[in-house]
Amino acid sequence: MPASSQQESSESGAIQEGVQRSVSSPWNLLLIVPLLMLITPWFNHVSPRIGGVPFFYWSQLAFVPVSVLAMSIVIIVTRGKSDSVKGQS
């Protein structure tokens, strides 16, 4: 029941309801950058090699730090304001 679950959470004090803001951060668009690795024609080549490993493989592996970085930037840039105010979508 909506009423009692709301009561439960405010009694325990554990969950703070978020205030809704409708604007989400443009920094969130960074999250699309890692998806570029799926445009396979860009990466489907053998050379240049690194240590004998064809371009396709090391370039795909290179997207691992890209992905971590993209998400980390989003976290840092949207930190400082509480989640509930920032309007994370």
Added chain:
Amino acid sequence: MTGAQAIEFSIFLVLFLFVTVLGFCAARWRVKGKLHTLDEWALAGRGFGSWVSWFLVGGDLYSAYTFIAVPALVFGAGALGFYALAYGVVAFPIAFLPVLRLWSVSRTHGYVTPADFVRGRYGSSFLALLIAVTGIVATMPYIALQLAGLESVLRVMGLNDSGILGDLPLFVAFIILAIFTYTSGLRAPALIAFVKDLLIYIVILAAIVYLPLHFGGWGSIFGHASTVLSKKSPVTGKPSGSILLTHGNQLQYATLALGSSAALFLYPHSVTAALSVKNRTVMKRTVAAMPAYSLLLGLIMLLGYVAIAAGVKPLINHATGKADTNTVIPLLFSHSLPAWFDGFAFAAIGIAALVPAAIMSIAAANLWSRNIYKAYLHRSASPEQQTRQAKFASLVVKLGALIFVVAIDPLFSIDLQLIGGVLILQTLPAVAIALYTRWLHAWGLIAGWFAGMAWGVYELYTLPAANGSGHFGGSALALKAVDLFGWHSFGGSTVQIYVGVLALIVNLVVAVVITVIARLVHAPEGVDETRAGSYHADAEKDGVKSAPLAQAPAQ
């Protein structure tokens, strides 16, 4: 069993027993009361912090799939197998924002499963039932994959008899798994994930550094692999694979990665893991750190090529009489590394199968006890009764997985997981889209589910196994075979696509059409008990524990 195999097996056994004992002891770790309420058992009291979360979510994600099935695909098909790396990299940016919303709304309203959320959002118990059933069924082939991986390790160690005795090791391993998840719930896998990941890192670093050097360096390995893969297969008359993507499988690569990414957080075990995180900050950090696991994953996949260069031939499974491609990595280790090291490696891989299998079965069991048993069969069930039901259901789910291993025999066992993916993707509209908007009507979602499910299962059925016969042999459809009521829209295209993505598109189209119709006839909308603010809620940041939920939401 040879001498080397005996050494491997003894070390394997010792480590395995150690971990099992650890599992039983886990019941005492950080538990205040008894493990009888469902939340305690299934979500370990909702109190895991950053490091534990990272290990738990990772331990769940990287499994026998990672170490056995994907390298086997690379061994057999080449570059296409690398989709699993792309999946491990893109799944997390994709899931980053939605999973936060799911966490917030679930914590606010006490949701424990995806079906709980759907019921709260739409007020439709039938839709929630469909979501619950999908979650349970889709998890089974995924668990089956873990079992197949464990089985391949046991066979390489010499337990490769034919007939009933041949399947015995599998049943024994499963009983161990069943017993410790039965008593300890989610805490057992968490503790063991630490042990597993430690073992795995040691083994893999040693293998990645030593093996490529041993076989002549990457240049030579790729050259050798390219030669072997481009030989034409006697069955199909075409090369079995290549070290680059072909014209036909580039779209398949991308859709497999996207489809698997979209499916990842729809699985009940992913939702369970996500909900066990302490607050939104921990969640964000955990998700952001997840792709790091893929670096290792990518290097392990490349071992598939090393296996080709090493001249590994898959072991014949004496129980079925067929070659088991899952054995290539264990065989690679067996052939090129000392027996004592192999014992370690196999134990690590075996545990890597055990942990996610346990977590997956707990999560599926949760769906049964809350969203089917309590919702429809026994409305006044107490928390203790629900927990007992969940424990029982967890065993049944494992049994279902066992049946999948035996009954469905795709060319690559990774297809077991991809088949599960086709099924779970049909819950995307009701779960993921619903986190953002309620525009799709419950009737549309239900109709879309039926359409996508029917079409997806039908297409899977039509895919033959490697020898050209049978059903459920794979998960990739050539576009030329796409057939809408007899209209062949893609001509003779040999470009392949993941069935899951196509089935999802069918689902969405039908959902939209029926939604429009439902609105026109003013169909009842159902009650949405969530509020806009619920999707952004966060737990207190200064360490106050969230109140454990003793009650399931009123059904």
